[in-house]
Amino acid sequence: MLRIVPEEVKVPVRHQFMLGAISPRPIAFVSTIDEEGRPNLSPYSFFNAVGSNPATIIFSPALSGRTAQTKDTLLNIRATGEAVVNIVNYSMVQQMSLASSPYPRGVNEFEKAGFTMVASEIVRPFRVGESHVQMECKVKDIIATGSMGGAGNIVIAEIVLMHIDEKVLDADGKIDPYKMDYVSRMGGNYYSRVIPESIFELVQPKDTMGMGMDQLPAHIKNSSILTGNQLGALANLESMPTQEAVDAFLREHPEYAAMHDAVAKHTAAAALLDKGEVTAAFCLLLTSI
Template sequence: MDNVKSLDPLQLDTKEVHKILLSSVAPRPIAFASTVDLKGNVNLSPFSYFNVFSSNPPILIFSPSRRVRDNTTKHTLENAKETKEVVINVVNYSIVEQMSQTSREYDKGVNEFVETGLTEVPSLKVKPPRVLESPISFECTVDNIVSLGESGGAGQLIIAKVIQIHINKDYLDTEGNIDSEKLELVARMGGDWYTKANKESMFKIPKP
């Protein structure tokens, strides 16, 4: 027991809690979220508070938090509230550097596709464009936004329903299924660490 550091989150700085959570709950998949504001200005940003939570209906949830520093909100959250649409693109190793660059705090209205050289492709059912270079993209409507608090660090859950799926055929196997080895998806860990899923890191466990 002496070897265990035991902590009450209420006694810690938000920054410290944030660090522990991000290093412990890892690796986390990355939602590369494209949104537009009411004027049609495009925004693209990554979020690793992200996962799939339902297959029927198909629901993805991600969370642009209030900034710990100054309690401001992210453009992605504002856009999702305004227009109720988002395209969630998955991130693989070939676009990880550009994904990282889009997380800079650009002014509102700046298009991160243009800043990072990624290619916009018009969506079929929603206004935000998808990322051509991403292997898989999900066009979504925003069903609900759940605020988990009003202070800095509070998550704002964007509950998104998938209404159209785009899969680059280069990432399919001969049977037409998504080939996880080809995908090389990346995920976020603590600090500056990322990981990639490829032949060397992946393994199978047959269902018991």
């Protein structure tokens, strides 16, 4: 594998390797105002949620890699302690890119990029009307990671009010990922768009404990057909199916009972796993000893 020691390569090189590897990243479209009340709007992909009690997010307006100049966003936050973080969707991505241009301090990127300025309720910076989710924030701390070009400035902010477009909610009142049309940042000039075909569900083992790979029978764990993902799905079950469950499965599915070749059984089990039928796949595999 390629080995890279960050201190042994130039900053632009390490920057591109980091951003190419740590992808995709959500985009914080950050609105601030300066001491005179002039709006500023800029996107940052060093961004994430880090806690829900209190509701806390972080983002990092890094120093310019070329000049080490401080971003207007950071200057404004230091002066006012407030920001609005807007979530970017695909319909606004070209305007967002325009807003990232290095305009002189005091220029209103809302006007430059054609975004709607919406008054906030608690903080002074404006919200982006075109964003599906807008988060009014109070800044709790700023942590500088260095003073050279490319150094980060980790802004720790508490969400004091969220605004969510009801059009992106599902029947239960939760945010529907199929309606958000998220855009995220990758390396170089690349972005990604969350489309329905790229969304999948993966149940997290919060209340149960998967048996683990080490508990899988050897003929399953060492299968030449099953992938690591497929084995992981099996190992996430709390326990192996009982012999009674296996017998019931074969009675219900005589087409599998007629199989005698182990490779054919593993191939059929892989197809079941890809359809999410984990217990059925496990039952079939237990007949392939």
